[in-house]
Amino acid sequence: MASTTAPVPLPERLTRIWETAPGLYGVLATVDHKVIGKRYLVTSMIFLLLGGAEAAVMRAQLAHANEQLLSPEAYNQIFSMHGITMIFWYAAPVLSGFSNYLWPLMLGARDMACPRANALSYWTFLMSGVFLYTSVLVGAVPDRGWFAYAPLTEAAYSPGLNMDFYAIGLTFLSVSTTVGAVNFIVTLFKTRAPGLSVNRLPIFVWGTLTTSFAILFAAPALTAACVLLYFDRRFGTHFYDPALGGSSLLWQHLFWSFGHPWVYIVVLPAMGIVSDLIPTFCRRPLVGYTLVALATVSTGILGFGVWVHHMFATGINATASSFFSAASMVITIPSAIAVFSWLATMWHGRPVFKTPMLFAAGFIVLFVIGGVSGVATAANAYDLQLTDTYFIVAHLHYVLIGINVFAVMAGFYYWLPKITGRMLDERMGKLNFWLMFLGFGVGFFPMHTLGLLGMPRRIYTYADGLGWGWQNMWITIGAYVFALGVVVFIVNFFWSLVNGAEAGSNPWDAPTLEWATPSPPPPYNFARIPIVASRHPLWEDRINEGTGRSVLETGPMLDKGRDTFGTTPLDAEPDEILRMPEDTAWPFFLALSVLVLAYGLLFGVIWLAAIGVVGLFISIIGWFMPSHEPTLTLET
C-alpha cells in the first residue's frame, strides 16, 4: 500500500523512524541520546547551582572570625552537601551530559549502543539526586563530609537517618554511573562510523572512554564501602568498629581507592573537551595527538595507584608512603604532556580568542596551578603539614573548578550552538569569563596562603587573632564575584536561546563529525552514515590529511528502521547493521522502583522495599519483552 504513494524524502522517512512520540509518554519513554544528554546537562547544572548556593552560605559564615550566622550543625550539613553535590551529582554527570549528547554525533552513529540503558542511567541519576535532597525535607541531611570517614559515621556517633541518606544515595547513584560507563564502552567498541578507527577519535572520546573503564573498577569500592556502612548502621555488623575486630581505616582505603580515580573521572573528559576545541580555535590539528591520547589512558590507569596520598598522616610506614608519593608525582607527567601539547598547538597555530578559547586558555593556567599544588601534596613529608588545611581546599578547587568547571564552560560556549542552534552572545561570554576567572583567582588563590597560615579545613568557626580574618573576607568576596559569572552565563543562555544568531551546522569551522550535522541535529543525527577517512573529516582537504577522503553526503541511508552500523572494535570496519530498540518507559519505571526500594531501605519499611523489588522485576521483564518488530539479520 505504501509503495503506491509518492516516495517520502529521506529526512522525513528517517524522522518518522527516529522521532519520539509527543506527550507525557514521549517524555518518559524517549531513548534519544540527545534528549538524554540535554537532561543530564540541565540536571547537573541545577545541582551545580544548589552546591553553589551552599558554598555561598558557607562563605558568609566564614567571612568573619566567630561569625554566628550558622549553627555548627547547619554548617556541617551544608559543607557536606556542598561536597557531595558537586563531586557526585555535578562534576561527573555534567560530563556524562556532554558525552551522551556528543558521542554518537562525533562517532557518526545514530544513537548510543544501548539507548534504553542510557535512559536508565539518566533516570537513576535524577532519582538518586532527588533521594539525596529529600534528606532536607526529613531534616536528616548528611553531615559527615563528602568523604564520610568511619567510625564517625557509625550509628554510635551519627544516629539519625543523615548518613543512611548518604550510604543509600551513593549506592543508588553508582547504578547510574555504572550503567552509563558500560554503555559508553559498548558504544565505542561497537557503533562507530565505518572508518573511524581508534586513532581517529576525538580526545574527548578518549577521555570519556578512559573514565568509563575507571568507573567500572572504582565504583564497586565506593558501593562496597557504603553497603558495609549501611550494614554496620542498621544490622549491627562491625566492619568499621575497631573495638570488635573491624577497622577504622577500612573505610579510607575503600573510599580513596574509589575517590582518587574519581578525580580523574571528573577531569579527563574535561581535558578532552579542551584538547578538542583548542585545535578549532588555533586553526590547526592538535600537536602530539597520539601522546595526548596515551597520556589520557595512562592517567586513568595510574590514577588507581595513588590513593594513599590521601592517607599519609594515618601512620602508614615510610616505605609504603614513599611509594605512593612517587606514584603521585609520576602521574604529573601525562598532565604535563597534555599542557605542552595545548601550548604547542597555540604557538604553532593561529589562535582566535572567541569565548570558548578564552575559557580554554584560563583552564590551562588553572590546570597548572592545581597541578603544582598537587605535586606539593604528593611530597609525603611536606603533605603532613598541608593535609587537611585550606591549602588542600585551594588545590582541590583549582582541580575541580579549574579543570572541570572551566572546561565545562568552554564546552558550553563551543557546543551549545550545536545543541540549541543558536550562538551565545560573545560580549556576555567575555564578561562571563572574566568574572569567573578573576573571581576565582581572588576567591581561591588566598586559600593557599590561608592553609600555610594553618587554617584547618571543615571548621565552622575560628577564633580572632589567628591571622585568618581578612583573607577569609577577601575569599568570600571573590567567591561571590565568581558566582556572578555563573549568573551571567545563565542570562546569556536564556537570552541567546531567543536572540542568538543562527548557528548553522559548523559555526566555528571545526574539524569533527558532530559539525557535519545541522544544528540542532535531527532525531536520526545523520541522514547518511558518514564513512570516515581521517581524524579531521571536515578539514582533511585543507590540511591534506591522509590519502582517502571521508564520505559525508553520499554514504549509506539505513532507512528501513532504527538502524546504525555495528563496526569492528579497532578499525571500525562495518560488520553488521544494528536494529536499535524502540522508545520505552520501562527504564523510567525501573529507576522509580529503585527509588521506592531506596526509601524502603532508608526507613526500614520492609513492605515498601518489597514493592520496589517487585517493581524492579516487572520493569526488567517489560524491558526485555521481545519487540514485535522483526530483528534485522546481518547483510554484508
Next chain:
Amino acid sequence: MTSPMYILHGAGPVAAMQDKLGWYLMIVSIIVVVVVGILVLAGARRRHDGRDQVARSGSGMRWVIVGGIIVPATVLVVTFALTIATEDATASPPADPAVTVQVIGHRWWWEVKYLADPAHTVVTANEIHIPVGQPVRVELSSADVIHSFWIPQLAGKTDVIPGQRNVAWLEADSPGIYRGACTEYCGLQHSNMAAFVVAESPAQFAEWLETQAKSAAPPSDPDAAAGLAVFQKSACAACHAIRGSDALGQVGPDLTHLVGRMTLAAGALENTRGNLTGWIANSQAIKPGNDMPTMTLSAGDLQALVSYLETLK
C-alpha cells in the same frame, strides 16, 4: 601576615626540615606557573598573519617532548629525592626521646598523660608541656573517632585513630607556646579542638611535672569547702577527676590542676574566673553539642564551686 599556626615558621627540627621542602616546592611551583602563564599570554598575543585559515604548520613535537616529558621528569626526580630525604630524616628522632607523652583524642578535647615515671603520674588536658631542645615521643590514641594531632610549628600531622596506636615526635628549639588543632573532621565541634604545646627549659619542665603529679590540696577556706561539696554532690564528680578528692570521673578532663591551664574547653575560652563560671552555667551556649550538661546550680553554689576550682593550682 602571620599566624601562631604559620606552617613555614618551623620552631623545631621536624617542622624546620618540612619547611625547607615546602620552600623548595613553593619556589618550583611559582616558576612553573609563571613560565606557563607567560607561554599562554605570549601565545595568545603572538602576531600572526590575521587569516584564520586552517593549516598544519610545524610539528610542535619538541614542545611536548621537552616541556611535557624531559623537564618535568627531571624536576620530579629531584623533588622526589628531596622528599624521600626529608621523610627519612623526620620519620624518627635522632636520639631516644627524653619524654613520652600519651595524647588521647576525645570529642572534642585532648587528654594528656605522662605515665613513664610511676611516681609522677600526670593527667591533664589540651596542653602538652615539653622540655626545650629534647625530642619528645607522643603516643596517640583515640577514645572515640578519628582525630588528627597537629602542632604546625613543631611537626606535621599524625592521625589519631581508634584501635591503632600512632606515634609522633616533636621537639622545640626555643621556649614558647605552640598552638595546634585537631585536623581530622570529628563532628560537631571539630572547630573547637585546639591543642597547645608549652615548651620550657628542662628545669622548668621538671618542676611543672613535679607540681602536676601532686594531688589537689584540700580546700582551706569555707567557701572553697562548700564548693568541693557542690562538686561531689552534683553531676561534676561523675565525669571529672580531681586527684586527692573523691571525684574519680573518667569522662571529662582531669581537673586536678585546672588553674594552671591557659584555656578552657580545648581553646574555646581563655581560662578566667568569669569564663569558668559561664562555662559551668551554660557550656552548651559556648560549645554547642559538647558532652558537658547544663548545670542547674544556685548562684551561691555556682560561686562556691568556682571558688573551689580556682584553688586547683
